[in-house]
Amino acid sequence: MIIVNPNSKVPGKFSAIEPPIWCAYLAADGDRIVDLQVEKAITINNGEDVLIVVMGNNPSASSTPKMLEVQKLLRQIPNAKIAGLHPIATEEATYPMPTREELVKITPRWDLIDFSKYKAHNWHCLHDLDSRGNYGVVYSSFGCPFSCYFCNIHTLYSGITFRKPQDVIDEIGYLVSKGVKNLKFCDELFALNKQHVFDICDGIKDFNLNIWAYARADTITSELLKKMKGAGFNWLAYGFDGGDKGNPSEAVKMTREAGINVMGNFMFGLPGDDMKRTFAMAVDLQCEFVNFYVALPYPGSEWYESLKDKSTDWSSFNQYSPNICADYEVVKFRDEAYLRYITRPEYLKMIREKFGDKAKAHILEMAEWRFR
Numbered sequence: 001m002i003i004v005n006p007n008s009k010v011p012g013k014f015s016a017i018e019p020p021i022w023c024a025y026l027a028a029d030g031d032r033i034v035d036l037q038v039e040k041a042i043t044i045n046n047g048e049d050v051l052i053v054v055m056g057n058n059p060s061a062s063s064t065p066k067m068l069e070v071q072k073l074l075r076q077i078p079n080a081k082i083a084g085l086h087p088i089a090t091e092e093a094t095y096p097m098p099t100r101e102e103l104v105k106i107t108p109r110w111d112l113i114d115f116s117k118y119k120a121h122n123w124h125c126l127h128d129l130d131s132r133g134n135y136g137v138v139y140s141s142f143g144c145p146f147s148c149y150f151c152n153i154h155t156l157y158s159g160i161t162f163r164k165p166q167d168v169i170d171e172i173g174y175l176v177s178k179g180v181k182n183l184k185f186c187d188e189l190f191a192l193n194k195q196h197v198f199d200i201c202d203g204i205k206d207f208n209l210n211i212w213a214y215a216r217a218d219t220i221t222s223e224l225l226k227k228m229k230g231a232g233f234n235w236l237a238y239g240f241d242g243g244d245k246g247n248p249s250e251a252v253k254m255t256r257e258a259g260i261n262v263m264g265n266f267m268f269g270l271p272g273d274d275m276k277r278t279f280a281m282a283v284d285l286q287c288e289f290v291n292f293y294v295a296l297p298y299p300g301s302e303w304y305e306s307l308k309d310k311s312t313d314w315s316s317f318n319q320y321s322p323n324i325c326a327d328y329e330v331v332k333f334r335d336e337a338y339l340r341y342i343t344r345p346e347y348l349k350m351i352r353e354k355f356g357d358k359a360k361a362h363i364l365e366m367a368e369w370r371f372r
Contacts, residue, residue: 014366016121021137021186022055024108025098026083050077051095054084064298065321067314086314089155089300100142100161107167110174120182122362123263123289124212124235126355129362131210136180140168140200144188146216150241150270152300153188160188162196169203176207183232185213191220191228191236201231210234212263215255218246225258235288237263240281241270252285261288261354268337269295269330271303279337286350292338294319294326335370343367 054070056062063085074080087093098106118135125132143157172183190213191197212235213228220236228236236255240248252262264287268275273295282290296317297303304310311317316325324331341347342363352360 014122014369016124016132016135017118018056018184019113019115019118019135019137020053021108021139022084023053024110024113025103025106026051026053026095027109027112028106048079050080052077052080052082054082054086061293061296061298061317061319064314065318068318071314085152085156086299089152089298089304097156100157100159103139103142104161104163104167107171110171110178113178115175115178115180120184120210121212122366124182124184124210126261126288126351126359126362127234129358132182134179134181135184136172136175136178136182137184137186138168138171138175139163139186140165140190140196141187141193145192146189147302148241149302150267150295150297152298152304155300160192162193165196165199165203168200172204172207172209176209181208181210183209183211185211187214189214189216189219191215191224194221194224197224198227201227201233205231207232212237214239215251216246217248217251220246220251220254222254222258225254225260229258229260233260235261235263237265239265240278240285241265241267248281248285252287263287264290265293266290267293267295268334269326275330275333275337279333279341282337282341283344286347288350288354290338290341292334292341294324294331294334296324296326339367339370 052070052073054063054066056066066084067086070082074082081095083093083095083097088097115134115136119132120135122129122132141160141162143160144151144153145160147154172180175183209232211228211231211233213233215236215238217238217240225236238248238251252264255262262285264282264285266278266282267273268278282292296319297307298317299310311325313323313325315321316323318324348360348363351363
């Protein structure tokens, strides 16, 4: 079977290019992974041996926006099968995703991947922007124990299943042998199970990696942070959407004290959201980097299911689409808020002091770019 990655368009200099981990998982029975650019050459067995993977490493924003490209592929390869989060949510899937219990036993086909083609996020390497190459990704668990109104991950998996720590360590060791230096843990929430985190960190502490992962303000502890820093975790990404039960300020303080940088993820436009208050929180937290999202009701989420009028224009679920399916004032506020955040003198001063003049210049170059 040939596995097609429909999200392989080369992004600009600021964006990451992540290895297609879900293609690697679903290629357990395959012999090749190909990019979108070569879809016209896929004619084997009239396309019946082609699987299009509509998936990514962000449970909400990475699947639905891909459907525009997937629909183009299906017009050219009408006999192809499709799998992934969005097709499952909309009941369009024609190929089953592995269960959580099956996934923890599968070894991704990393032998089909050339890691030199991939690069880490720019913020992940602010300490050395020339070191973004050789980027790898890994899962140590599948699923999430929480039920956020706006999230659709439960469409795939309800609850959470952890991989054996030694399997994760061995996989990371293989990635390192293939040249990987920058690593992302794709787990919906890595900093959760203390013993799981400790066992993995003890096994990878000598790999000399630059790692980032997801965390929550109400599950992080100083003990976890110290152990993670010792294993090469230099960034943690928190979602500050108002749903966390923990104290965001305290979580950021503890994270910084451990020597770990903070990527703050914020959403504007959730039901009942005060956008100005959310932005003020971002400013107060002074995260080393931020993602500002427009809240969207992605298929499979409780939010989407609650709507009477459900949009099926999947291109409008793209965060940067000109016809994004969100209130224009929310979109406008998000766009302007991001520019305001990264050009604040106090933020630029922090970037320069922590990462140097080159990092500051990079941020200012980003500020010249506009969403639309």
